[in-house]
Amino acid sequence: MALYHQGGLIEIQQQWKCNFDSLKVEKKCFPTFTFNLLQSGSDELSPGINYRFAEKYSVNGKKYRTLTKIYGFRFIVAINGKGRQFDIVNLFVAIGSGLGYMIIGEIICGFVFARFHKYSTEYRQVKSTGLKLRHVRDPPSPTANSTIAHAVVKNIRQSQGTV
Structure with a gap:
């Protein structure tokens, strides 16, 4: 009753919450409502919602003032939601963007490797001519070369006869 009076x-x-992918002919989407009482007239510190205003007037030269206090309701409306629908065009745009990146x-990376890496000359040579792979009957230990770059450089130098 305090809410009514104060x-x-x-x-x-x-x-x-709407899903527009449903196969139904009619796509209906209805909201759900939740009501919360944030402040009521039973609060001790600041009961209810009220507003005061003064009306000034004069009668026969005598000034009067009427102070009116109004109680009422204040509504805060919060609307949020999610609507989703699959779109094949957006999927292919996202895939194309990913491939482009x-x-x-x-x-x-190729530019940085060809210009600034320790083995940039060998990289440019392999990139322009290609790498000839040869079959090795007794492969050396996999830990013999510390990196793949060392193995590629060694292979290039062996094919050129500079080792």
Whole structure:
């Protein structure tokens, strides 16, 4: 009853959860409502919602003032939701963008490796001519070469006869 006499602050939450991928002919989406009482007239520190205003007037030259206090309700409306629908066009745009970024990354890494790496001359030579692989009957220990770059450089130098 205190809410009725002294007013209150009420929150109305409207939640939408819609999936537009359903196979139904009619795609209906209805919200759910939640009501929360944030402040009521039974609060001791600041009961209810009220507003005061003064009305000034004069009668026969005598000034009067009427102070009015109004109680009421204040509504806070919060609307949130999620609507989703699969779109094949957006899927292919995302895949194409990802491939584009991968190609740009390969170009940048190739440029950095060809210009600034310790074995940049060998890398450029292999990149332009290709690498000839030969079959080794007795392969050396896999730990004989510390890195793949060392193995590639060694293979190039052996094929050129500079080792």
